[in-house]
Amino acid sequence: MAKMNFGGVVENVTTREEFPLSKALEVLKNETIAVIGYGVQGPGQSLNLKDNGFNVIVGQRKNSKTWDKAVADGWVPGKTLFEIEEACEKATIIQYLLSDAAQIAVWPSVKKHLTAGKALYFSHGFGATYSDRTGIVPPKDVDVIMIAPKGSGTSLRRLFLEGRGLNSSYAVLQDATGRAMERVIALGIGVGSGYLFETTFKREVYSDLTGERGTLMGAIQGIFAAQYQVLRENGHTPSEAFNETVEELTQSLMPLVGENGMDWMYANCSTTAQRGALDWWKPFRDATLPVFKKLYAEVAAGNEAQRSIDSNSKPDYREKLNQELKELRESEMWQAGATVRSLRPERNK
Ligand SMILES: NC(=O)C1=CN([C@@H]2O[C@H](COP(=O)(O)OP(=O)(O)OC[C@H]3O[C@@H](n4cnc5c(N)ncnc54)[C@H](O)[C@@H]3O)[C@@H](O)[C@H]2O)C=CC1
Numbered sequence: 001m002a003k004m005n006f007g008g009v010v011e012n013v014t015t016r017e018e019f020p021l022s023k024a025l026e027v028l029k030n031e032t033i034a035v036i037g038y039g040v041q042g043p044g045q046s047l048n049l050k051d052n053g054f055n056v057i058v059g060q061r062k063n064s065k066t067w068d069k070a071v072a073d074g075w076v077p078g079k080t081l082f083e084i085e086e087a088c089e090k091a092t093i094i095q096y097l098l099s100d101a102a103q104i105a106v107w108p109s110v111k112k113h114l115t116a117g118k119a120l121y122f123s124h125g126f127g128a129t130y131s132d133r134t135g136i137v138p139p140k141d142v143d144v145i146m147i148a149p150k151g152s153g154t155s156l157r158r159l160f161l162e163g164r165g166l167n168s169s170y171a172v173l174q175d176a177t178g179r180a181m182e183r184v185i186a187l188g189i190g191v192g193s194g195y196l197f198e199t200t201f202k203r204e205v206y207s208d209l210t211g212e213r214g215t216l217m218g219a220i221q222g223i224f225a226a227q228y229q230v231l232r233e234n235g236h237t238p239s240e241a242f243n244e245t246v247e248e249l250t251q252s253l254m255p256l257v258g259e260n261g262m263d264w265m266y267a268n269c270s271t272t273a274q275r276g277a278l279d280w281w282k283p284f285r286d287a288t289l290p291v292f293k294k295l296y297a298e299v300a301a302g303n304e305a306q307r308s309i310d311s312n313s314k315p316d317y318r319e320k321l322n323q324e325l326k327e328l329r330e331s332e333m334w335q336a337g338a339t340v341r342s343l344r345p346e347r348n349k
């Protein structure tokens with residue numbers, strides 16, 4: 001474990017240099033890892049583990065779309081692909097990668113197979129932190145660990161194939177075997193993490209729920225929609241409004257931020273833009289600060305978790321979500337976006 005200085009605060013991190021793949025393979029050489037669920041994280045983590053040489057099987061409901069997807073991805077029924085309970089029985093490490101709501105419903109079937117010395121692995125602090133709402137209370141004689149990749153399972157796989165790696169946080173909630181820490185770090189390296197930073201289950205779920213509702217997903221759509229509306233109300237065309245709100249950000253400016261930070265992106269824009277951005281970021285911060293404070297309080301109170309459990313446990317939750325995504329897709333702004341994307345020269349090759 002290395003100590004790294006993050007803007008003046010020293011934290012524990014683990015990199016592939018100090019914990020190479022060879023060491024991870026050694027630590028887990030006698031383990032059978034069962035990845036339960038084949039939605040978004042399941043494919044990314046299981047395929048990366050397999051390509052890295054670990055002993056991994058997949059557990060998924062038969063007669064489901066994702067069972068077929070697992071078969072198409074090369075998992076073999078009866079050999080490396082099983083019904084959930086069968087996979088849990090064979091496993092020494094159970095990676096519980098069902099949706100957070102489904103984890104509640106399936107918990108009794110998984111718990112049954114959590115015999116002494118096994119490890120229960122999550123990719124989110126949700127189920128165990130909000131145990132009063134989820135009923136997920138692991139037996140005392142198993143390790144309870146977490147690797148939470150900080151991004152979509154789709155990116156986890158894509159970056160792995162490019163020889164890069166998404167960062168993940170890790171935590172140990174219960175160490176029954178004395179091996180929980182080496183198990184979790186080895187798994188973090190195995191699933192293809194770029195580096196690992198330390199957290200707790202509670203801190204992970206509070207920050208993750210805040211981030212996805214905030215700047216990563218919710219707030220960004222909100223601020224896009226507000227600016228687009230103002231531009232349209234003032235007579236700007238959809239193409240102009242979309243370009244000045246979204247396209248320039250995703251295609252030109254955000255990649256620069258990702259590469260070298262905000263000041264570097266600013267420095268690569270006009271002095272006119274720099275003057276304005278440096279003046280206006282603070283009013284935007286001040287306007288949104290109360291919303292972020294409210295959001296965090298809702299997360300900490302468990303209300304966001306409860307809302308997600310309630311809505312995603314309904315039988316038609318997928319149809320409802322798809323309907324809302326469709327409304328977003330069919331809004332003028334994102335329809336304009338579809339046309340803008342179709343005009344990117346590389347799409348016409
Ligand atoms: N989506 C992502 O990229 C990320 C997800 N996570 C966490 O990883 C975990 C897995 O999330 P996702 O991959 O998004 O899950 P998901 O929503 O894609 O669902 C995973 C699987 O659950 C199965 N499933 C749903 N309901 C079921 C039921 N009642 N019985 C049996 N199986 C059922 C689906 O068939 C699917 O294979 C969650 O804890 C999530 O918070 C963490 C980081 C990013």
Ligand SMILES: CC(=O)[C@](C)(O)C(=O)O
Pocket residue numbers: 149150151152153208212216
């Ligand atoms: C991709 C990710 O890490 C999220 C946004 O937190 C999630 O999918 O839950």
Ligand SMILES: [Mg+2]
Pocket residue numbers: 149150151208212
């Ligand atoms: Mg996340």
Ligand SMILES: [Mg+2]
Pocket residue numbers: 208209212
């Ligand atoms: Mg999340």
